[in-house]
Amino acid sequence: MTALAGSVPRMMRPTLAQNYPRSGFPLEVSTPLGQGRVNQLGGVFINGRPLPNHIRHKIVEMAHHGIRPCVISRQLRVSHGCVSKILCRYQETGSIRPGAIGGSKPKQGTTPDVERRIEEYKRENPVSSISRIMRTKFGGKGEEEEEEDEIEKKELEDSERRAKHSIEGILGDRYRTHILSFAVQLSI
DNA sequence: GTCGTTACGGTTGAC
DNA sequence: GCGTCAACCGTAACG
Numbered sequence A: 001m002t003a004l005a006g007s008v009p010r011m012m013r014p015t016l017a018q019n020y021p022r023s024g025f026p027l028e029v030s031t032p033l034g035q036g037r038v039n040q041l042g043g044v045f046i047n048g049r050p051l052p053n054h055i056r057h058k059i060v061e062m063a064h065h066g067i068r069p070c071v072i073s074r075q076l077r078v079s080h081g082c083v084s085k086i087l088c089r090y091q092e093t094g095s096i097r098p099g100a101i102g103g104s105k106p107k108q109g110t111t112p113d114v115e116r117r118i119e120e121y122k123r124e125n126p127v128s129s130i131s132r133i134m135r136t137k138f139g140g141k142g143e144e145e146e147e148e149d150e151i152e153k154k155e156l157e158d159s160e161r162r163a164k165h166s167i168e169g170i171l172g173d174r175y176r177t178h179i180l181s182f183a184v185q186l187s188i
Numbered sequence B: 001g002t003c004g005t006t007a008c009g010g011t012t013g014a015c
Numbered sequence C: 001g002c003g004t005c006a007a008c009c010g011t012a013a014c015g
Helices: A053-064 A069-076 A080-093 A111-124 A129-138 A144-165 A167-171 A173-186
Strands: A028-031 A034-038
Touching (some): A053 A069, A069 A080
16 A cells, blocks of 8 residues: 555546546536536536537637636636647637547548549639539638537537437426526526 | 646547 | 447546
8 A cells, every 4th residue: 555646547546437436427417408517616518528619719718818727717617628728729720619529530542533633623614613612512711600600500409409308308498498597607 | 826738438420 | 220430528637
């Protein structure tokens, strides 16, 4: 028994489930956004899911105003690791959006060929239709905001869909409204 | 006290 | 329709 708590190797650390035997986390909260959990700072999060867009916005905005990450972390009740990660990504990519979760890698091998074909088509058909199609399909300049709106909309739809299949959905809209206002309060 | 990093459990979505 | 797997998520903890 010589190993002190501070010297326990990472791999020997007790698992979350061991730390919090009931649920793996200190507290579970049912919200319209799914099975929320409460972190050490008292913030609500959904394990495995990205933070809501407005929280991410707030993190970047506060950092922009020169507020230190530790303060942001405490104020928004988001772990500092997460704040750090989001700010790093924002610096690197200029985007606050989470990466694409799930799915498989796009098929490789065909990409250069496809690109070459497109170039050929463009040369042969100098009409703007191809470019237009490409813009429509893959997006273009200044559509970040549109995409964010799109994501917000999707999140809302998702939460509504989940709510319909959760206890609050079953219990009805009045209960849901309570939960919603609770969630808004928690998210400041 | 602050911050970068990383192991971990969990979710998601293409294949 | 279902299972697999890789990529991502945020938290918690270490240094």
